[in-house]
Amino acid sequence: MTGLYAVRMKAAGHSDSLDARSRSLLRSLIAQYIADGQPVGSRTLAKSSGLDVSPATIRNIMSDLEEAGLVAAPHTSAGRVPTAQGYRMFVDSLLEMRPLGEPQVEQLRRELPTGAATPALLGSASALLSQITRFVGVVSVPKHEEFPFRHIDFVTLDAGRILVILVFADGQVQNRVIETQHAYSPSELEQTANFLNANYAGMRLDEIRRRLLRDITEEGARLNRLLLAAVDVAQQSFQAPGDSDVLVSGQTNLMGVHELSEIDRLRDLFEAFQRKRDLLQLLERCSRADGVRLFIGEESGFAALDNYSLVTAPYGVGNRVLGVLGVIGPTRMAYERVIPVVATTAQLISGALNRSGATP
Numbered sequence: 001m002t003g004l005y006a007v008r009m010k011a012a013g014h015s016d017s018l019d020a021r022s023r024s025l026l027r028s029l030i031a032q033y034i035a036d037g038q039p040v041g042s043r044t045l046a047k048s049s050g051l052d053v054s055p056a057t058i059r060n061i062m063s064d065l066e067e068a069g070l071v072a073a074p075h076t077s078a079g080r081v082p083t084a085q086g087y088r089m090f091v092d093s094l095l096e097m098r099p100l101g102e103p104q105v106e107q108l109r110r111e112l113p114t115g116a117a118t119p120a121l122l123g124s125a126s127a128l129l130s131q132i133t134r135f136v137g138v139v140s141v142p143k144h145e146e147f148p149f150r151h152i153d154f155v156t157l158d159a160g161r162i163l164v165i166l167v168f169a170d171g172q173v174q175n176r177v178i179e180t181q182h183a184y185s186p187s188e189l190e191q192t193a194n195f196l197n198a199n200y201a202g203m204r205l206d207e208i209r210r211r212l213l214r215d216i217t218e219e220g221a222r223l224n225r226l227l228l229a230a231v232d233v234a235q236q237s238f239q240a241p242g243d244s245d246v247l248v249s250g251q252t253n254l255m256g257v258h259e260l261s262e263i264d265r266l267r268d269l270f271e272a273f274q275r276k277r278d279l280l281q282l283l284e285r286c287s288r289a290d291g292v293r294l295f296i297g298e299e300s301g302f303a304a305l306d307n308y309s310l311v312t313a314p315y316g317v318g319n320r321v322l323g324v325l326g327v328i329g330p331t332r333m334a335y336e337r338v339i340p341v342v343a344t345t346a347q348l349i350s351g352a353l354n355r356s357g358a359t360p
Helices: 020-036 042-048 055-067 084-094 102-111 118-133 186-200 205-222 225-237 251-256 263-275 277-287 335-355
Strands: 136-141 149-158 161-168 173-179 245-249 293-296 308-317 320-330
Touching: 020 042, 020 055, 020 084, 042 055, 084 293, 084 335, 102 118, 102 335, 118 136, 118 245, 118 320, 118 335, 136 251, 136 277, 149 186, 161 225, 173 225, 186 205, 186 225, 205 225, 245 277, 251 263, 251 320, 263 277, 277 308, 277 320, 308 335, 320 335
Parallel strands: none
Antiparallel strands: 136 245, 136 320, 149 161, 161 173, 293 308, 308 320
């Protein structure tokens, strides 16, 4: 594929075995089908391809492409439609990609909230991807422990119960209620909070847990009351949060796509959106790849996406990937438009997180 964006997850194709004329016709057929959603006949291709060949020659080439598994002929039409394998070749070898223009980038930048905490920023990104592409926007949400801890406060609720207020470097605030065997006075809790803020601010939660264990080992029998109190409340306060989440926006957009309007197809995908587990696992796989990643149809190995395409890009801070955002739509999508939107949105989210101070 030429242009700015290198798309991962290339499947073995037949691009090397196709001559220039066959490649040109396949490109014209897929572009025409993406534009109007109708099977493309030989006469239409003769006009749109710009090649000086007869309709009979085009029919012969189409037969060869069909035999190669790149196009298929629906039973109700004499025209051809691209297969998932045909789309894959189109994206990898025949599609010319261009970066978004500065006005489009500026529009995306304006739509994303400045100075917002991570949940609001990612929620806006999911909705924005759906709004721009008219498909489904998805964003995986990183766990709190991916961000450095900035500040902690304790509030006594009653004997043995404490409200913990945790502030993270990306602006997220999390409240937890913990139970302790010892009833701490407000003064003890204030000293403990000051100790934790002075010694552990700027670390991620997993680092704090390791540091506390190291400090306990080093202090040994010399453990003072303040460190004992810090260990007691911190063990619960800094526990790892629950499972990751994924934000999904614009599911109903798929109901307007002609080839996806069958209720059974949509039901499987909507149920997957509700369960989220399988989708999260797929996005986790995408987070391990550099740059844009594209799954077409069955390539994802996720049955609910067999009739769809997924375009993703990772976002993060520094060199640390925190999550993935992307678009789910029909295999008949304008890839040259969707891929740059996904890539640019991921870059803008990463930039916003870096400016917020949410560094690893």
